[in-house]
Amino acid sequence: MPLIPMYQCLKEAEKGGYGVGAFNVNNMEQIQGIMKAAREMQSPVILQASRGALKYTDLTYLKHLVQAAVEQNPDIPVVLHLDHGDSLETVKTAISLGFTSVMIDGSHYDFETNVAISREVVEYAHEHGVSVEAELGTLGGIEEDVAGEVKLTDPDQAEEFVARVGCDALAVAIGTSHGAYKFKAEPKLALDLISEIYRRVKIPLVMHGSSSVPKELVDVVNAYGGKIENSFGVPIESIQQGISNGVRKINVDTDIRLAMTGAIRKVLFEDPSKFDPRDYLAPAREAVYRLVAQRMKDFGSAGHAKDYAPMTLDDMKAIYKRA
Numbered sequence: 001m002p003l004i005p006m007y008q009c010l011k012e013a014e015k016g017g018y019g020v021g022a023f024n025v026n027n028m029e030q031i032q033g034i035m036k037a038a039r040e041m042q043s044p045v046i047l048q049a050s051r052g053a054l055k056y057t058d059l060t061y062l063k064h065l066v067q068a069a070v071e072q073n074p075d076i077p078v079v080l081h082l083d084h085g086d087s088l089e090t091v092k093t094a095i096s097l098g099f100t101s102v103m104i105d106g107s108h109y110d111f112e113t114n115v116a117i118s119r120e121v122v123e124y125a126h127e128h129g130v131s132v133e134a135e136l137g138t139l140g141g142i143e144e145d146v147a148g149e150v151k152l153t154d155p156d157q158a159e160e161f162v163a164r165v166g167c168d169a170l171a172v173a174i175g176t177s178h179g180a181y182k183f184k185a186e187p188k189l190a191l192d193l194i195s196e197i198y199r200r201v202k203i204p205l206v207m208h209g210s211s212s213v214p215k216e217l218v219d220v221v222n223a224y225g226g227k228i229e230n231s232f233g234v235p236i237e238s239i240q241q242g243i244s245n246g247v248r249k250i251n252v253d254t255d256i257r258l259a260m261t262g263a264i265r266k267v268l269f270e271d272p273s274k275f276d277p278r279d280y281l282a283p284a285r286e287a288v289y290r291l292v293a294q295r296m297k298d299f300g301s302a303g304h305a306k307d308y309a310p311m312t313l314d315d316m317k318a319i320y321k322r323a
């Protein structure tokens with residue numbers, strides 16, 4: 001299966017009443033671990049790369065790693081998505097690399113500027129058949145250099161925003177937060193807000209900052225010499241409620257980082273004489289696989305890989321032209 005547009009992936013998820021995990025990737029082992037999970041769970045999957053990931057992988061490497069993933073998994077619908085694109089320039093780079101979806105994050109600007117920047121990206125991306133996620137409202141925490149204060153998404157503004165921007169998916173701020181240090185206690189998410197926004201905008205919603213920071217993963221890191229203060233992530237049950245209220249894309253990054261770091265620390269702690277990277281990267285890859293497979297079950301996407309035939313970006317161009 002070629003890479004599919006995110007538009008199709010999320011529309012199908014809407015039909016099927018499930019959510020699709022969007023997992024951040026930076027290297028081969030992460031991509032392989034995620035793809036093994038998708039294959040075994042028979043799940044559609046969104047691979048996403050931030051600007052940091054593009055820089056880290058020097059663009060071309062990421063492109064070809066994802067091509068390898070697609071080539072090796074012809075039955076799995078895969079979306080390649082730009083996470084937190086900051087400008088039309090970054091979006092153009094991603095599209096030139098073959099990304100089938102981009103995010104433009106203008107959420108830290110004022111409303112009118114966010115509309116203008118996002119609209120410009122939608123026009124360019126849709127001409128290329130590429131899907132667009134935009135964001136309204138701000139999350140807490142830090143991701144890349146995106147930091148700021150929390151401002152929950154306002155449903156009135158969301159309705160106007162989506163009507164004027166024409167994006168395919170909307171990232172909403174409902175009380176989640178980026179990073180591993182999210183909350184001091186079990187968080188209370190604004191779940192009513194999700195259903196209200198969804199009712200108004202009628203497009204798939206996206207939850208950022210949705211790692212669960214499972215205690216088991218933090219415990220492994222700390223048991224083998226790590227030092228991560230205890231912290232709460234977003235409980236799986238809250239994400240599942242989000243999914244039943246209109247969330248279709250769930251971003252997971254921190255949990256993958258924790259799973260890999262724990263696995264690597266364990267190997268090196270237990271046998272300090274080891275120095276072959278394969279000795280610790282293979283267990284790290286397995287840890288990614290286990291985590292992602294669990295999330296595919298949690299989000300309900302498992303078993304949905306063969307529900308539909310892939311659409312191409314040319315199909316999408318025709319759809320956008322008619323709209």
Ligand SMILES: [Zn+2]
Pocket residue numbers: 084143178208209251
């Ligand atoms: Zn994010």
